[in-house]
Amino acid sequence: MSWLDWLPRRRPPPPIEDALWRDALAACPLAQRLSANDVRKLRLLAARFLQRKRFHPIEMELGALQRLLIALQSCVPVLHMGFRALRGWTGVVVYPGEFKVRHRHHDAATGVITEGDQILNGEAWQIGPLVLSWAAVQQDLQNPWDGYNVVAHEIAHKLDMLDGPPDGVPPLPRGMSWRRWIDTFQSAYDRLSRDVAAGYATPIDAYAATNPGEYFAVVSELHFSDPARLDRAEPQVAGLLRAYYGPSPV
């Protein structure tokens, strides 16, 4: 890559037009809950997101407002960390609805490779794009406080993968104890796994018991869409997420 190719990407991003920004805010209740100062910060981050990331709509058109709504929700989780937390990937693949992926899993102990099809609403690869279903994004915009947010979920995976495979432990800001994070999340994860195995209805979606990486992504969704439920179910996890992401905008 030549210097000239590289330089434009470091230039300040083109500002988001007022009318487009107003439409995006009107469609995103999560952003409406932010302070005026945070909304200003979010606008700058979203402009940078649109400048640096590449959208790849599959079998659909993706208009400026749709792109901005994805950018905006991707930036809310990093409002206090800054844009650098979204480094290491550029693609945003968007499907109109749920999509099917074929996963290969290689079990090192047995040498067995299993392949399976999965129907998904979102996916984040360690090196690779963020993958979203527009239908799921839209559903979250319409039901912002139901405990689900596919963009927050996938961004949580991206943050978790900044230091290697997803393990539920993202790089922590200075001053946060790594030991405390692991102890707190491990006991919460174990509690949920026990309850799910016993067949109880759990306040945290049972999908979180899949593995520690999914646990972190699912409780991150709650932080941005139903923090009161998380606070009741796992107050210590809720407290750590407040320290990590900043207070929930909800």
Ligand SMILES: [Zn+2]
């Ligand atoms: Zn996930």
